[in-house]
Amino acid sequence: MMGHNDLRDLYQEVIFDHNRQPRNFHVLDNANRSADGHNPLCGDQLTVYAHVQDDVVQDVSFVGHGCAISKASASLMTEAVKGKHVKEIEELYDGIHQMLTESHPEDIDFGKLEVLSGVREFPARVKCASLAWHTLQNAITQAGHTAQTE
Numbered sequence: 001m002m003g004h005n006d007l008r009d010l011y012q013e014v015i016f017d018h019n020r021q022p023r024n025f026h027v028l029d030n031a032n033r034s035a036d037g038h039n040p041l042c043g044d045q046l047t048v049y050a051h052v053q054d055d056v057v058q059d060v061s062f063v064g065h066g067c068a069i070s071k072a073s074a075s076l077m078t079e080a081v082k083g084k085h086v087k088e089i090e091e092l093y094d095g096i097h098q099m100l101t102e103s104h105p106e107d108i109d110f111g112k113l114e115v116l117s118g119v120r121e122f123p124a125r126v127k128c129a130s131l132a133w134h135t136l137q138n139a140i141t142q143a144g145h146t147a148q149t150e
């Protein structure tokens with residue numbers, strides 16, 4: 001386990017890096033799924049694109065604008081879910097949601113996504129961090145409407 005201050009430093013470093021240079025930040029030309037997400041509390045707005053084949057997310061990207069946390073979280077998400085089965089992503093989404101709002105699930109190794117647990121110290125930002133995940137779930141299940149964090 002990392003110490004509290006280590007996690008805090010890493011959190012700031014990773015959020016800063018992914019906000020400044022978001023990964024997979026573009027429209028996905030061969031996307032067969034997409035969804036819009038909106039967090040009215042903060043003004044975060046993004047669109048997530050995915051190319052899903054055989055229930056595996058072959059490729060994923062996002063565009064949009066918003067605060068550093070929403071953008072960094074979306075960037076980290078695209079890196080984390082690429083190549084994963086939709087079932088795995090669903091489990092990851094549930095785990096992330098638990099990590100952000102309650103406590104760290106003992107049985108899941110989040111890898112790099114671990115830094116998102118730093119958001120728990122800022123409850124007002126939880127919706128910023130979860131927006132991309134929520135939107136991806138909508139894209140995958142093709143809910144076909146704008147994801148609201150409410």
Ligand code: ZN
Nearest residue numbers: 042044067128
């Ligand atoms: Zn935000």
